[in-house]
Amino acid sequence: MTDTRRRVKVYTLNEDRQWDDRGTGHVSSGYVERLKGMSLLVRAESDGSLLLESKINPNTAYQKQQDTLIVWSEAENYDLALSFQEKAGCDEIWEKICQVQGKDPSVDITQDLVDESEEERFDDMSSPGLELPSCELSRLEEIAELVASSLPSPLRREKLALALENEGYIKKLLELFHVCEDLENIEGLHHLYEIIKGIFLLNRTALFEVMFSEECIMDVIGCLEYDPALSQPRKHREFLTKTAKFKEVIPISDPELKQKIHQTYRVQYIQDMVLPTPSVFEENMLSTLHSFIFFNKVEIVGMLQEDEKFLTDLFAQLTDEATDEEKRQELVNFLKEFCAFSQTLQPQNRDAFFKTLSNMGILPALEVILGMDDTQVRSAATDIFSYLVEYNPSMVREFVMQEAQQNDDVSKKLTEQKITSKDILLINLIIEHMICDTDPELGGAVQLMGLLRTLVDPENMLATANKTEKTEFLGFFYKHCMHVLTAPLLANTTEDKPSKDDFQTAQLLALVLELLTFCVEHHTYHIKNYIINKDILRRVLVLMASKHAFLALCALRFKRKIIGLKDEFYNRYIMKSFLFEPVVKAFLNNGSRYNLMNSAIIEMFEFIRVEDIKSLTAHVIENYWKALEDVDYVQTFKGLKLRFEQQRERQDNPKLDSMRSILRNHRYRRDARTLEDEEEMWFNADEDDIEDGEAVVSPSDKAKNDDDIMDPISKFMERKKLKESEEKEVLLKTNLSGRQSPSFKLSLSSGTKTNLTSQSSATNLPGSPGSPGSPGSPGSPGSVPKNTSQTAAITTKGGLVGLVDYPDDDEEDEEDEDKEDTLPLSKKAKFES
Numbered sequence: 001m002t003d004t005r006r007r008v009k010v011y012t013l014n015e016d017r018q019w020d021d022r023g024t025g026h027v028s029s030g031y032v033e034r035l036k037g038m039s040l041l042v043r044a045e046s047d048g049s050l051l052l053e054s055k056i057n058p059n060t061a062y063q064k065q066q067d068t069l070i071v072w073s074e075a076e077n078y079d080l081a082l083s084f085q086e087k088a089g090c091d092e093i094w095e096k097i098c099q100v101q102g103k104d105p106s107v108d109i110t111q112d113l114v115d116e117s118e119e120e121r122f123d124d125m126s127s128p129g130l131e132l133p134s135c136e137l138s139r140l141e142e143i144a145e146l147v148a149s150s151l152p153s154p155l156r157r158e159k160l161a162l163a164l165e166n167e168g169y170i171k172k173l174l175e176l177f178h179v180c181e182d183l184e185n186i187e188g189l190h191h192l193y194e195i196i197k198g199i200f201l202l203n204r205t206a207l208f209e210v211m212f213s214e215e216c217i218m219d220v221i222g223c224l225e226y227d228p229a230l231s232q233p234r235k236h237r238e239f240l241t242k243t244a245k246f247k248e249v250i251p252i253s254d255p256e257l258k259q260k261i262h263q264t265y266r267v268q269y270i271q272d273m274v275l276p277t278p279s280v281f282e283e284n285m286l287s288t289l290h291s292f293i294f295f296n297k298v299e300i301v302g303m304l305q306e307d308e309k310f311l312t313d314l315f316a317q318l319t320d321e322a323t324d325e326e327k328r329q330e331l332v333n334f335l336k337e338f339c340a341f342s343q344t345l346q347p348q349n350r351d352a353f354f355k356t357l358s359n360m361g362i363l364p365a366l367e368v369i370l371g372m373d374d375t376q377v378r379s380a381a382t383d384i385f386s387y388l389v390e391y392n393p394s395m396v397r398e399f400v401m402q403e404a405q406q407n408d409d410v411s412k413k414l415t416e417q418k419i420t421s422k423d424i425l426l427i428n429l430i431i432e433h434m435i436c437d438t439d440p441e442l443g444g445a446v447q448l449m450g451l452l453r454t455l456v457d458p459e460n461m462l463a464t465a466n467k468t469e470k471t472e473f474l475g476f477f478y479k480h481c482m483h484v485l486t487a488p489l490l491a492n493t494t495e496d497k498p499s500k501d502d503f504q505t506a507q508l509l510a511l512v513l514e515l516l517t518f519c520v521e522h523h524t525y526h527i528k529n530y531i532i533n534k535d536i537l538r539r540v541l542v543l544m545a546s547k548h549a550f551l552a553l554c555a556l557r558f559k560r561k562i563i564g565l566k567d568e569f570y571n572r573y574i575m576k577s578f579l580f581e582p583v584v585k586a587f588l589n590n591g592s593r594y595n596l597m598n599s600a601i602i603e604m605f606e607f608i609r610v611e612d613i614k615s616l617t618a619h620v621i622e623n624y625w626k627a628l629e630d631v632d633y634v635q636t637f638k639g640l641k642l643r644f645e646q647q648r649e650r651q652d653n654p655k656l657d658s659m660r661s662i663l664r665n666h667r668y669r670r671d672a673r674t675l676e677d678e679e680e681m682w683f684n685a686d687e688d689d690i691e692d693g694e695a696v697v698s699p700s701d702k703a704k705n706d707d708d709i710m711d712p713i714s715k716f717m718e719r720k721k722l723k724e725s726e727e728k729e730v731l732l733k734t735n736l737s738g739r740q741s742p743s744f745k746l747s748l749s750s751g752t753k754t755n756l757t758s759q760s761s762a763t764n765l766p767g768s769p770g771s772p773g774s775p776g777s778p779g780s781p782g783s784v785p786k787n788t789s790q791t792a793a794i795t796t797k798g799g800l801v802g803l804v805d806y807p808d809d810d811e812e813d814e815e816d817e818d819k820e821d822t823l824p825l826s827k828k829a830k831f832e833s
Contacts, residue, residue: 005089010042010051013079025051027082027089029096038100040093042082054080056100061154062110064094107287130159135172137179140191147198161204170199170210174219181222189226189233196223200275203288212292214259217266224274236274240266249330250313257303264296297344304338305353311360319368325377332369332380335362339387354391362388363399367426370433378433382444385430389451393460397473400427404480427455427477431484435508442507449511452485456515458522474526482530485512490534493542506548513540513554520561532573537562541582552586553600559583560604566613575619584624606636609643617643 003026010022025044032039035055042052054074062072068084070093084090091105098105133139133146150156164170173195180188199207211220218237225233244265252258271289304310317323318331342353362384369381389396403425430448437445454460456477461469489512492498492505516536519527531537543555559579562570574580587601608616620628621644628637 003089005084005086005092007045007085007089008042009083011081011083013081019081023051027052027084027093029056029093038096040082040097052080052082056097058101060101060110062094062097062101064090064108070094070097130156130163132160132163132167132169135169135176137176137185137188140176140188140195143173144191144194144198147195151198151201157202161202161207164199164202165204165206165210170207171216174216174223177219177223186226189223190228192223193226193228196220197275200286200289203286205288205292208288208292212263212267214263217263221266221270221274224270227276234274236269240269247330249327249334250310250317252310254303254307257300257307260296260300260303264293264300267293267296294344297341298349301338301341301345301353302349305356311356315360315362315365318365325374328369328372329374329377329380332377332384336380336383339384342387350391354388354395357388358395363396363426367429370426370429375438379444382433382447386447386451389454393454393457394462394469396426397455397461397469400425401473401476404476425480427452427481428484431481434511435484435488437508440504442504442511445508445511449515453515453518456519456523474523478526478530485515486534486536488512489536490539493539496542497545498543501546501548503548506546506551509543510551510554513543513551513558516540517554517558517561520558520565528567528569531562532569535577537574537579538577541579544582544586549595549597553596556583556586556597556600556604560600560607563604563607563613563616566611568615571613571615575615578623580620580624584627588627602634602636605640606634609636609639612643614643614647618647 006026006028007024008027009024011019012022014020023044023046025042027040027042029038029040031037032041032053032055035053037055037057039053039055041050043049044051060072060074062070064070067087068090069081070084070090071079071081073079082090082093084093095105097103098107098110101110103110130150133142135143147160150160173192176188177192179185180192196211199211210216218240221236221240225236227234246262246265252261267289271286271293275286314331314335318328318335323331339357342350345353366381366385366388370378370385372378385396407425430452434445434448434452437443437448439445456474458470458474461473488505489509492500492509498505498509516527520531537559540555540558544552546552546555562574583601583604586597590597590601605620608620617640621641625637625641629641631637
């Protein structure tokens with residue numbers, strides 16, 4: 001397949017200054033012996049003929065425009081352009097050109113390309129250099145005009161810059177500045193403003209070195225105070241000398257470092273406050289100024305990083321209880337700015353920077369700072385923490401897990417310290433600050449919630465042969481931290497409606513719910529175990545009664561995310577606790593209003609109908625049909641009723657030949673009796689002991705011989721005949737009432753040989769796309785235990801459960817699906833007997 005990245009159109013500029021298309025081809029770069037150098041080659045895509053062969057000359061001015069265009073001149077009046085189909089191809093060729101010319105690929109012009117007339121070019125080439133007027137007060141206007149006229153031409157700019165360097169002209173101009181100020185010569189000061197501004201636009205590092213030296217920089221800033229466009233001069237020097245104060249929180253012994261910090265601050269001030277905002281045409285002319293500041297910051301970070309005594313003193317004073325509040329605030333602000341400077345570093349240098357901070361103990365220091373009462377200090381510490389989390393979340397996770405392990409070791413010796421040790425965990429401090437944010441808009445809480453989300457996101461967790469970060473950290477988080485995160489939710493939902501329903505509390509609970517919803521989506525059964533054991537969904541749905549619509553919608557979104565997993569463990573929990581009741585109440589209370597709440601609730605029921613989640617369909621219709629039957633402006637509820645009736649019809653009229661599919665599949669199906677133990681084991685397991693990725697291996701995976709398989713089938717048929725008349729009564733008792741069972745756990749009567757509980761046999765109707773045992777179910781992403789335990793609830797055929805689905809023709813598949821749908825009710829008869 002042709003590489004479209006290198007596909008280009010070749011253009012040449014004709015005599016009328018119009019671009020002519022010379023053809024389309026593919027560009028490459030390589031050494032051409034005939035031209036004795038690296039060259040650009042373009043071959044036509046039609047016949048492979050050579051459209052362009054151009055040597056990359058070291059002194060040719062190449063210009064990159066609009067990300068996909070490279071323009072340059074070859075000889076006089078022969079301009080060329082390559083127009084690329086894709087930006088990536090343009091970037092590759094641009095890097096080759098810059099490599100040959102020894103330029104940084106980040107520049108857009110390699111040699112400052114500007115159009116010039118032939119006469120101007122001839123004049124410039126013939127003249128040996130630019131002669132500057134003598135630096136006198138009477139000639140300031142002439143100097144200003146010379147500078148302004150030189151800016152459009154790259155050659156004249158070059159010559160002007162060389163003249164300014166060689167003659168020490170800038171220092172002479174600054175001496176004139178003092179004379180003009182003493183004489184209050186406003187006209188001369190205006191000319192000096194234009195001259196100094198023009199020198200900035202020459203974009204020369206050598207000139208900046210002179211202008212930003214200790215002896216010159218304040219005079220340069222003084223010249224820029226006298227903008228002719230302003231009626232009164234600015235007072236930049238007064239601000240820098242009197243208002244802006246340099247605070248040395250830790251004494252800096254290196255004078256070079258101190259001077260570099262002063263210089264960088266002042267140059268940054270010139271860029272941000274003194275120089276006028278550059279026009280579109282002037283923007284590239286200040287690129288060297290940006291680079292000057294950038295490299296200064298890199299030098300400062302490097303020099304501070306190498307000064308071990310400085311960093312040691314910094315962290316010692318930060319964590320010392322004797323340090324007064326004002327001093328600590330200055331130290332934290334310095335550390336925050338230090339981290340901000342590090343963002344300018346290259347990736348490898350940034351790695352070394354954060355590694356140094358980690359070795360110096362930045363995380364324990366942050367833990368101490370975050371525990372203090374000063375809100376400004378805590379805010380700065382939060383910003384520093386965010387730099388660390390964004391850079392390397394694994395480093396933070398490793399620290400908090402080691403800290404928890406140390407606390408656990410201590411608590412084994414001193415039990416009374418157990419609570420205290422949990423309270424001081426760094427991650428719990430972050431959660432507490434999020435919960436206790438006093439800002440009415442919860443700006444800090446939103447920031448902290450984002451950091452927590454990054455920390456618990458499995459996508460950025462590492463997995464190696466001997467260590468799974470996801471398993472370890474999630475186990476730690478659910479054991480030590482989740483109760484802190486859910487505390488405000490549980491405290492506010494003890495009754496049928498929220499105990500506190502003010503705006504700030506509602507915002508906070510919405511943030512907590514957003515994080516919990518993220519966990520439902522990404523943490524598989526860690527969060528499932530927590531939700532079911534702590535009855536979290538019932539508490540969340542109390543918030544459906546909130547007067548704040550956004551909070552009620554957050555609660556609904558949480559439930560919708562759970563239902564979207566199509567996980568039968570969740571479904572049984574929802575049915576047993578009748579957790580559709582708050583949703584139906586909210587729907588009815590909303591009345592006929594056509595709003596987001598109305599649409600979201602209808603969408604949830606529509607999802608159940610479309611995905612044919614049989615257990616939830618039956619539960620909703622049997623318990624809430626009377627409340628919903630009059631809703632006729634959408635067909636969702638009538639569609640659910642139809643689905644339910646179809647299910648009942650299949651159960652009431654089982655087909656006799658359904659046994660064929662059971663017999664056909666017996667050689668690769670497991671006896672469902674053995675799966676009950678797995679469900680029981682999963683549900684009874686302590687939430688702290690279950691880790692993502694652990695597989696529950698059942699002894700039931702042994703092959704069954706034909707006699708073992710036929711025995712439960714024959715018993716099944718006998719009981720079916722005896723109990724067929726009682727099917728409807730069994731359905732009412734066992735299908736969805738749920739109130740009779742005090743536990744969420746699956747249990748069996750010892751006298752029965754069937755292995756589905758009354759609850760699971762009634763609720764886990766086979767054939768639904770969301771059935772947890774379905775091989776492609778999206779409800780069980782990436783969790784082995786969940787899939788294993790759920791297998792107990794999958795499609796059943798005479799006590800046998802399918803592990804492999806052999807391909808058959810479409811007719812047989814449809815037939816088998818119908819036959820499978822007839823069995824669960826009959827199994828209920830077997831259970832009842």
